[in-house]
Amino acid sequence: MCIAIPLEIVEVRGNIALARYGNSTRQVHLDLLEGVGAGDYVLVHAGFAIEKLNKDEAEKTLTLFKEIGDEIP
Amino acid sequence: MKYLDAFRAKEPLHTILSRITALPSNPLSIMEVCGTHTVSIARFGLRSLLPSHIRLISGPGCPVCVTAQGDIDLVIMLAREGGGHKKCIIATFGDMMRVPGSDSSLMQEKARGADVRMVYSPADALAMAAENPDAEVVFFAVGFETTSPTIAATILRARQANIGNFSIISNHKLIPPAMHVLLEDTTTAIDGFLCPGHVSAIIGIKPYQTIVERYRKGCVVSGFEPLDIVISTYRLMLQIQEGVPRAEIEYSRVVQAEGNAKALELLSRVFDVTDARWRGFGVIPRSGLTLKDAYARYDAVKKFDLTAPEVPDPRACQCGQVLKGIIAPPECPLFANTCTPEEPAGACMVSSEGTCATYYKYEQRTPSN
Numbered sequence: 501m502c503i504a505i506p507l508e509i510v511e512v513r514g515n516i517a518l519a520r521y522g523n524s525t526r527q528v529h530l531d532l533l534e535g536v537g538a539g540d541y542v543l544v545h546a547g548f549a550i551e552k553l554n555k556d557e558a559e560k561t562l563t564l565f566k567e568i569g570d571e572i573p
Numbered sequence: 574m575k576y577l578d579a580f581r582a583k584e585p586l587h588t589i590l591s592r593i594t595a596l597p598s599n600p601l602s603i604m605e606v607c608g609t610h611t612v613s614i615a616r617f618g619l620r621s622l623l624p625s626h627i628r629l630i631s632g633p634g635c636p637v638c639v640t641a642q643g644d645i646d647l648v649i650m651l652a653r654e655g656g657g658h659k660k661c662i663i664a665t666f667g668d669m670m671r672v673p674g675s676d677s678s679l680m681q682e683k684a685r686g687a688d689v690r691m692v693y694s695p696a697d698a699l700a701m702a703a704e705n706p707d708a709e710v711v712f713f714a715v716g717f718e719t720t721s722p723t724i725a726a727t728i729l730r731a732r733q734a735n736i737g738n739f740s741i742i743s744n745h746k747l748i749p750p751a752m753h754v755l756l757e758d759t760t761t762a763i764d765g766f767l768c769p770g771h772v773s774a775i776i777g778i779k780p781y782q783t784i785v786e787r788y789r790k791g792c793v794v795s796g797f798e799p800l801d802i803v804i805s806t807y808r809l810m811l812q813i814q815e816g817v818p819r820a821e822i823e824y825s826r827v828v829q830a831e832g833n834a835k836a837l838e839l840l841s842r843v844f845d846v847t848d849a850r851w852r853g854f855g856v857i858p859r860s861g862l863t864l865k866d867a868y869a870r871y872d873a874v875k876k877f878d879l880t881a882p883e884v885p886d887p888r889a890c891q892c893g894q895v896l897k898g899i900i901a902p903p904e905c906p907l908f909a910n911t912c913t914p915e916e917p918a919g920a921c922m923v924s925s926e927g928t929c930a931t932y933y934k935y936e937q938r939t940p941s942n
Binding site for chain 2: 501502503504529531532533534543545546547548550551553554555557558560561562564565566568
């Protein structure tokens with residue numbers, strides 16, 4: 501039940517944001533996060549953004565996967 | 574940011590799997606404490622890809638499943654009787670509708686005429702209260718640390734908007750106390766934990782450091798894609814091989830070591846930590862959340878003077894053993910027999926992330942795992 505989906509924020513209106521959801525948008529509540537802006541990716545659970553996605557860390561994890569792969573002859 | 578393919582790529586997965594296979598190891602039992610992990614592991618067939626000496630076992634990671642029978646009966650009673658109010662709307666997450674109580678479910682009560690509504694967000698239940706000022710809206714709130722902050726935020730909104738006809742029945746539970754109980758229990762043999770990604774986004778890594786220090790078992794906070802889970806398993810195995818258990822974050826694209834400070838602040842502002850009854854576990858001290866006195870008007874238990882009946886877990890059903898990882902679902906005599914997703918006997922067969930429902934859907938051909 502702790503499933504959360506990553507969505508891109510399109511617009512912030514106070515405590516509520518619009519996030520891209522396929523070809524439409526949906527409302528996301530921002531009560532649990534500070535400093536969210538358009539273009540950020542957030543993880544949405546039960547209608548609330550619970551954390552921002554960190555692009556640099558995502559890249560780092562993928563690099564790590566690749567490095568492990570490369571170590572094997 | 575399109576990463577789905579990258580985190581599901583075949584090549585690195587096979588490489589890491591061959592690493593795991595090459596690692597000399599005694600038989601290991603690694604428990605995942607999150608229903609979303611349970612589903613990912615089953616859906617991507619990860620059990621069959623890992624060598625047979627690595628056992629992935631499922632823990633109490635589904636909030637629907639761990640809700641005690643008496644707490645479900647209480648809500649069913651309220652749906653039936655309306656707490657003395659003419660119009661009473663029970664709102665809850667979809668999976669809670671079908672969980673069997675002692676003699677009914679919320680879905681059955683709805684069929685008999687009770688006003689039970691499914692919501693996606695607690696904020697939707699609050700909006701329902703604002704739209705129906707002549708009704709009492711009671712939100713049956715379940716969930717771990719991922720979900721409870723959304724309820725805390727909703728309670729604060731209710732107070733700000735002065736919405737008086739909204740209340741909750743809080744069945745929120747905390748994951749780390751259950752992990753402590755599992756490690757104290759001598760019938761479970763757990764060598765390390767795949768820690769829940771989204772719970773950890775809220776609570777951070779500190780609660781796992783306590784587990785590492787006290788029990789010397791490794792904890793890796795894992796993402797939900799196949800590569801995340803396989804590499805987290807590998808990291809746990811490396812810890813075990815080195816003999817140095819640690820709390821690590823593999824899911825670093827989401828989880829920060831300190832967690833989500835704002836969500837934690839909201840939680841402590843609205844809730845007190847309390848003892849809670851878990852299906853299969855009994856009462857676990859300081860493992861639940863109850864509304865603080867300052868928010869008592871939003872506590873349906875106080876508002877309608879409700880008492881949860883003391884009801885034992887259903888006898889034939891082995892949900893308790895499944896939730897502790899002592900048996901796998903196919904070892905329960907009811908599994909796929911008198912207990913199916915269409916007609917569940919136990920809570921673990923209801924929720925889409927319940928261990929039994931997941932095994933039923935994906936792993937029926939490999940009961941020996």
